[in-house]
Amino acid sequence: MGGYDIFKSKFDEAAYFTAPQNLGCPINTVDDDIFFVLNTEASIGYLSSERDGGYGSQDIYSVYFPINNVPLNVYNIHVFNESGTVLTNVEVLLTDMTKKAIYGMYKANPNTGKMMVISPPEVSYRLAIQCEGYEPFITNTILSSDNELIFKLRKIQK
Structure with a gap:
């Protein structure tokens, strides 16, 4: 990492x-x-x-380290521009919609652009994705068994 x-x-x-x-x-x-x-x-x-x-x-x-094991899933987040190029200066804010609390802030690996999120399955989140020079992207999602999350951002029109 x-x-x-x-x-x-x-x-x-x-x-x-x-x-x-x-x-x-x-x-x-x-x-x-x-x-x-x-x-x-x-x-x-x-x-x-x-x-x-x-x-x-x-x-x-x-x-x-919890005494009782809680089931957790690993989710990989990838963010691309419209032409399919990986964006590496991306930040994702994950908000737990049930608890109405921030779950975590994630930064892309500067070499691969990949982010990893570890979460219990079937939790409803709001993802707010930001990257300089691109329109912010906000979506609500339930993290389930799909471990690869792929998003495309649009460049800001000047």
Whole structure:
């Protein structure tokens, strides 16, 4: 996702580590995410990351791991212009329509233009997509089993 990411690996019965697995979004961002540690109960993780709203270049963030597993789906968002070129300077604001609260703000990976959203299935969201030089796009959608969300933006007419 970014320059440095957080990975996990398990110690198997044969005393070997399994292949590393990228923890993905929301733990990893398109920037550097480093120095991940767990508390002794493995219920809270801490990492250093550069994110919007931080106080400096690298801030310490906590990640809470729920005791009971909640089903989650990974959704990939791709935004193109009218001619089919991937847009990379895109921001998406996701608002949970049931809770009337912001679920998250997502920025496209500057190399691939891809954004990943992790959400419980069957949640109703309003997506507000912005990209400099293009008309904003707002739509309501229910994130279900379709894991690829593709949108096209129109250039602002001068």
